[in-house]
Amino acid sequence: MLDINKIRADFPILSQKVNGKPLVYFDNGATSQKPQVVIDAISKYYQEINANIHRGVHTLSQLATDAYESSRGKIQQHINAEFAHEVLFTSGTTFGINLVANGFASILKPGDEVLVSAMEHHSNIVPWQMLCEKTGATLKVIPMNDNGELIMAEYDKLLSDKTKVVTVNHISNALGTVNPIKYMIDKAHEFGAAVLIDGAQAVPHLIPDVQALDCDFYVFSGHKICGPTGVGILYGKEAWLNKLPPYQGGGEMIKDVTFEKTTYAELPHKFEAGTPNIAGGIVLGTAVDYMNSVGFENIQEQELELLEYGTKRLLEIEGLKIYGTAATKTSVISFNIEGIHPYDIGTIIDKLGIAVRTGHHCAQPIMNYFKIPGTIRASFSFYNTKEEIDVMVEAIKRAKTMLS
Amino acid sequence: MKIKDIQEEIVDEFSMFDDWMERYEYIIELGKKLPLIEEEYKTEDNLIKGCQSKVWLQGEQNEDKIVFTADSDAILTKGIIAILIRTFSNQSATDILEADMNFIDEIGLKEHLSPTRANGLVSMIKNIKMYALAFNAKN
Numbered sequence: 001m002l003d004i005n006k007i008r009a010d011f012p013i014l015s016q017k018v019n020g021k022p023l024v025y026f027d028n029g030a031t032s033q034k035p036q037v038v039i040d041a042i043s044k045y046y047q048e049i050n051a052n053i054h055r056g057v058h059t060l061s062q063l064a065t066d067a068y069e070s071s072r073g074k075i076q077q078h079i080n081a082e083f084a085h086e087v088l089f090t091s092g093t094t095f096g097i098n099l100v101a102n103g104f105a106s107i108l109k110p111g112d113e114v115l116v117s118a119m120e121h122h123s124n125i126v127p128w129q130m131l132c133e134k135t136g137a138t139l140k141v142i143p144m145n146d147n148g149e150l151i152m153a154e155y156d157k158l159l160s161d162k163t164k165v166v167t168v169n170h171i172s173n174a175l176g177t178v179n180p181i182k183y184m185i186d187k188a189h190e191f192g193a194a195v196l197i198d199g200a201q202a203v204p205h206l207i208p209d210v211q212a213l214d215c216d217f218y219v220f221s222g223h224k225i226c227g228p229t230g231v232g233i234l235y236g237k238e239a240w241l242n243k244l245p246p247y248q249g250g251g252e253m254i255k256d257v258t259f260e261k262t263t264y265a266e267l268p269h270k271f272e273a274g275t276p277n278i279a280g281g282i283v284l285g286t287a288v289d290y291m292n293s294v295g296f297e298n299i300q301e302q303e304l305e306l307l308e309y310g311t312k313r314l315l316e317i318e319g320l321k322i323y324g325t326a327a328t329k330t331s332v333i334s335f336n337i338e339g340i341h342p343y344d345i346g347t348i349i350d351k352l353g354i355a356v357r358t359g360h361h362c363a364q365p366i367m368n369y370f371k372i373p374g375t376i377r378a379s380f381s382f383y384n385t386k387e388e389i390d391v392m393v394e395a396i397k398r399a400k401t402m403l404s
Numbered sequence: 405m406k407i408k409d410i411q412e413e414i415v416d417e418f419s420m421f422d423d424w425m426e427r428y429e430y431i432i433e434l435g436k437k438l439p440l441i442e443e444e445y446k447t448e449d450n451l452i453k454g455c456q457s458k459v460w461l462q463g464e465q466n467e468d469k470i471v472f473t474a475d476s477d478a479i480l481t482k483g484i485i486a487i488l489i490r491t492f493s494n495q496s497a498t499d500i501l502e503a504d505m506n507f508i509d510e511i512g513l514k515e516h517l518s519p520t521r522a523n524g525l526v527s528m529i530k531n532i533k534m535y536a537l538a539f540n541a542k543n
Contacts, residue, residue, distance in 0.1 A: 019424075340479075341477055343480070344478050344480050344481075348428060351424050351425070373458070373477060374456060402432060
């Protein structure tokens, strides 16, 4: 059991007032708040060891390089990658997906197929559409049912020798559905297709074991796991990373440069052109340490309790409908109230100190499926409490009265 | 009435409210009272795409004035556009183009003026002024 008061004390922002009311932060799906250790680590980096990495012979450069590479090692361990050089620092999930999609431009041919799920974030749709436009490959969609679950029987039918890439999120940002990715990866591999897992919404709730999953790529962002914005991870199997061409040219990613020919650096540097987000990379390690010190079992226990309690309390509100009722889901509740636009509710409860997300959640195909303009999404983190859920429910009731 | 006088009138009305809740309740009331736009004008062309709620705006020439009608699927947005319509409908294009928007700040809706705000107030104002520009160019 978590000592929730002790945990909350780690996050200075949580004791803040917003619009004169105590902040209730339920927009964790968009970004998590940061504990003091993470905030301090950013400042400590700039105060003590700021230098460019992988080049200088001087002491600060060595210290910064060591810290950066040690963070890479921490993340390798955390996700159980076989090699540290399979763990690439990126600016975030979106960059990671674009890097991979762009790399496949040199592999795909007209007639090849890319399978994407019906519940993807736009950032896991658009790069693949661009890839298909470039290569003449076809984008096919794995459909979902009314509960917001992918239909595996349809997935099985879509797979064929033409399938070259399957790309799916581990957990849906708009619905909270946990997808059966192990099954999907194994199935795709029977046809020789590569699988990319968008783990952006999963890593705050669980530890992905990339070797056990056997995924070819796994991408996520640091800012959703208590880390800073602007840093993320692309895990790729060594064989795939060697096969894909570099994404960006520049310093760091080369072995030798002449005007006639450039040879590329070894992994991971081949994909890390230019000066990276050094502080971000180092502090991502701090954030992962923090999450592990809280403990993912504890995190899951607390979040499951919040999900169950939140679902129960919200359903007490007349006319409220929850979207995303999959058998396995995380602490995300997407909902609407009959006859009321989600934007109106979001705007009013913001005045009561409550931060939720409203809109299409960058997943318009899901909204089109349910024929709604958007939803209100409350996404809970381990530092949230049942009392906060009570405050939200009361605020929604008040907004509902005002609006109807 | 001149735009400036209408704006002053609106500022006066809003000054009676002590807190955000009363202000929002009034905006909701204005939204509910907004005369509905003719269904035929709820077209893709008339749609102002804010990030979160839809707004349809239609402008028509009535002698030397422009008459605006509008609708939105969100009631707060509808209330805000009702305020804009009250201010700008039945005014001349030149007056619309010259009008300043400080009154939005004065009625406590400044936060809605941020260009990143998802209700598209900035786009609404822009579209109203575009109608006026087009009107002047045509005449």
